[in-house]
Amino acid sequence: MPPFFSGPTVPAILALADGTIFKGFSIGAAGHTTGEVVFNTSMTGYQEILTDPSYSRQMVTLTYPHIGNYGINPEDVESSKVHAAGLIIRDLPLVASNFRSTQTLSEYLKAENIVAIAGIDTRKLTRILREKGAQSGAILVGTQGNEPSESQALDLARSFPGLSGMDLAKVVTVQSTYEFTETEWALGEGYGKLADASPAAQFHVVAYDFGVKRNILRMLTSRGCKVTVVPAQTSAADVLALNPDGVFLSNGPGDPQPCDYAIAAAKVFMEKKIPLFGICLGHQIMGLASGATTLKMKFGHHGANHPVQDLDSKKVMITSQNHGFAVDPNTLPANCRVTHVSLFDGSLQGFARTDTPAFCFQGHPEASPGPTDVAYLFDRFIGLMEATEKK
Numbered sequence: 066m067p068p069f070f071s072g073p074t075v076p077a078i079l080a081l082a083d084g085t086i087f088k089g090f091s092i093g094a095a096g097h098t099t100g101e102v103v104f105n106t107s108m109t110g111y112q113e114i115l116t117d118p119s120y121s122r123q124m125v126t127l128t129y130p131h132i133g134n135y136g137i138n139p140e141d142v143e144s145s146k147v148h149a150a151g152l153i154i155r156d157l158p159l160v161a162s163n164f165r166s167t168q169t170l171s172e173y174l175k176a177e178n179i180v181a182i183a184g185i186d187t188r189k190l191t192r193i194l195r196e197k198g199a200q201s202g203a204i205l206v207g208t209q210g211n212e213p214s215e216s217q218a219l220d221l222a223r224s225f226p227g228l229s230g231m232d233l234a235k236v237v238t239v240q241s242t243y244e245f246t247e248t249e250w251a252l253g254e255g256y257g258k259l260a261d262a263s264p265a266a267q268f269h270v271v272a273y274d275f276g277v278k279r280n281i282l283r284m285l286t287s288r289g290c291k292v293t294v295v296p297a298q299t300s301a302a303d304v305l306a307l308n309p310d311g312v313f314l315s316n317g318p319g320d321p322q323p324c325d326y327a328i329a330a331a332k333v334f335m336e337k338k339i340p341l342f343g344i345c346l347g348h349q350i351m352g353l354a355s356g357a358t359t360l361k362m363k364f365g366h367h368g369a370n371h372p373v374q375d376l377d378s379k380k381v382m383i384t385s386q387n388h389g390f391a392v393d394p395n396t397l398p399a400n401c402r403v404t405h406v407s408l409f410d411g412s413l414q415g416f417a418r419t420d421t422p423a424f425c426f427q428g429h430p431e432a433s434p435g436p437t438d439v440a441y442l443f444d445r446f447i448g449l450m451e452a453t454e455k456k
């Protein structure tokens with residue numbers, strides 16, 4: 066019996082494309098799932114991670130061993146559903162202890178139809194992913210008393226083609242344009258700010274939804290922006306017709322390279338010198354629109370403890386990260402100035418255009434989950450809109 070779990074368990078298997086098999090037990094839906102297996106080093110924030118649309122087609126293992134200990138609540142989601150393709154953990158604690166908890170993690174995973182496995186050696190799994198790189202995998206759930214087939218699990222793992230070349234932004238995006246109205250303090254007392262503290266809107270921001278996280282939109286509305294969210298494939302002309310003060314390019318899943326519609330739109334905004342801010346996939350799209358290339362990283366950055374240096378202030382910040390692709394800094398043209406680098410591996414974390422009011426960040430300044438050290442980038446975007454005269 067795995068530790069910290071009592072009662073009958075249903076056996077499950079995690080298979081990696083390299084042939085490794087892990088045996089554990091199911092804590093979610095029945096059936097099977099496939100995807101790219103990645104590890105995340107955040108110690109809290111499993112709800113935000115599961116509902117981050119950027120995890121679409123990825124199965125996440127968390128290096129922190131106890132996952133589920135504070136349960137699930139309706140406030141901490143980053144989108145309307147679980148996007149991760151599966152969850153892989155060490156221990157599911159018996160008690161979900163938090164005054165906000167309304168459901169256990171296991172109940173939630175079942176309700177969301179997410180296949181998940183517990184009771185496996187996540188430390189060993191992480192070492193494999195770190196040494197060999199992120200790879201395709203599958204979770205196959207058996208039935209009570211019946212182990213699932215290892216060869217079937219392996220076949221499923223090898224059937225996932227990997228994320229390179231996959232355009233998932235247009236899959237997870239919103240279907241139609243809407244105005245986002247929640248603020249950071251909309252959740253009310255107990256969250257540090259008063260519910261009526263929302264400032265009157267001063268700027269109109271059109272936000273591309275490539276799989277946007279809610280806290281990004283909250284951080285914009287909380288800084289006095291009216292935020293219109295548009296589907297991923299909205300043309301630059303349609304966005305300009307909304308008369309924005311600034312345009313925001315969101316995070317999102319998959320490979321940025323096939324997102325030709327978004328790259329084309331970003332080029333237009335930069336040509337027209339519209340204030341532009343990109344986060345994560347949005348940063349990669351700005352890189353491609355500027356003429357740089359992107360590459361697939363070995364195991365990516367997924368965690369809430371990544372040191373990044375701001376090259377202007379020389380400050381080192383602890384940041385939240387979730388990406389498996391990156392802009393190759395060697396391909397950045399002369400009109401792009403590097404502003405941030407990762408102190409883990411020296412990879413590019415941010416750049417600004419020198420010829421148009423546009424800048425971007427590879428990590429997650431909205432910090433959901435994670436530290437708020439990089440929140441000043443939202444203020445920088447407001448500053449760009451203030452400084453740019455609307456035509």
Ligand SMILES: NC(=O)CC[C@H](N)C(=O)O
Pocket residue numbers: 119315316317318319320321344345346347387388389390391
């Ligand atoms: N969080 C994101 O926006 C991720 C961007 C991209 N899908 C990547 O993996 O690099």
